Amino acid sequence: MINGKEKAALYDLHMHSTSSDGMNTSAELVRLAAERGLAGVALTDHDTVAGVSEAAAEAGKAGLDFVPGVEISTRAGGKDIHVLGYFVDPSDKRFLERLAGLRDVRDRRNDLILGKLRELGVDITLEEVKDRGGRPLAPGESVGRPHMADVLVRKGYAADLRDAFDKYLAEGAAAYVSPPRISPSEAADWIREAGGVPVLAHPGLYGDDELVRTVLSEAKPAGIEVRHPDHGPEDEERYRKLAAEYGLLTTAGSDYHGVRQGKVFHGELGGYTVGAAAVERLRNLGMQGKRQLE
Template sequence: MSGIEKMRVLYDLHMHSTSSDGMNTPTELVRLASERGLAGMALTDHDTVAGVRAAETEARLAGLDFIPGVEISTRADGKDIHMLGYFVDPDNKLFLERLAGLRSVRDQRNELILERLQQLGVEITLDEVKDRGGRPLGPGESVGRPHMADVLVRKGYASDLRDAFDKYLAEGAAAYVSPPRITPVEAADWIREAGGIPVLAHPGLYGDDELVRTVLEAAKPAGIEVRHPDHMSDDEERYRKLAEEYGLLTTAGSDYHGVRQGKVFHGELGAYTVEAAVVDTLRQLSQQ
């Protein structure tokens, strides 16, 4: 079997489009996934499903299996925790209203971060952030810290994206702000109520495995994202064992946000994948 044929049974289950903080449109992501020989993909924008229908249509034309998804921002024990949702209904009215509320919190956070930056003598505006390099916001779309990082680099306040996050935007950095959010339990419940299956995103980024255990026990997701660009090999091994202990699925995704300032953020699309069997199980769970 050739390398391309092997890739045809693989899925990338974590990526972001211009509907949140990615650089590629939903349709462009589908084309990239097809070009890289994937069997399918999930679009998991932050707190929005605005790009799902466009991606779904393009995937049908490209012959790709498409999973409607989302990544919900939550807060637990003073840390930002993200919950992925797969096979959510993008037309569920209550779910859409709930996501709109989350984006409102994100907007508040953006304003607070910009206020902090101004106090630090860093002059960037919300209009500059929303411009997104000439791609104005559409209905249901949102901006995030990567958009701010772009502006910080362009205006000379940081040397690159990583520098922008390290200095100003990462958790614990000078301008970092996190207003009250819903809990991981609420996010998992919302996903299930929208017909989807919750999976805990990139647990290695939280730096607290006891908190990860607490979230798993309380929110009861169906899986853990084990393979992720920011996980080292020992992280993967640890979370595989944790998944086995709790009887959970192990998933993977590139968390692809596109190319910013010449660098891929986080991982290259298609570089972190799962076998079709994992997707089949997620689909079956969503139909129960």
């Protein structure tokens, strides 16, 4: 149930599964979305589409519309910038190779962070970070900072997930590292070349609207994620106006990662949604892009 309406035509367009740094499998996410009355969802794992086929199959069983997606990690203006890709082709060989390269960068970053943690007297290992309840990493899956935060809390180096990020893992924290990455423009091009539609994720997290404008001008995404758990009402209003100024679509998503240390991270699945019309516009843009590639 959402706002008292069952099976309302609402979509949550941002969530993460165990294929990256979420706590639920992609099939579990789809079932949860169905229980909450959503019409459809997008799976947007970090730098991987490993969970897309499972989610699509489960969505077919549940009668939900499914949007294959991804969230690509980039770097611009000294900050980590994330670009969402909707309706990408999860079987596109070149796209899969490119994503594998991004996961290699992520692995190097993980090694650098663990090295800085050791310098700080924090003893956690990559093996502990990769151990997710005894479930080994499947091909194409990735490990991220939330996995490190879990270990930091479990071993008593942090009180909870937020404390782990504030002390060690967030941008500017003691063990934060960000190696060279591709630019938002490159990510947007990769998404378009894989038949998808690029959207700038959670601009409010970057703390620099001039940088956001630069990214919009250079990467030329089709939309901006306006509604997000880390955006307040003023942020939403500001980014709606920015979307109108640049002629862009507005999207929304919970950025649901599941429950860690007893807390939902970032938002609750289904809490930030768009209507079917917005998804149809994204779908049509993707189809137009595919025709141009043919």
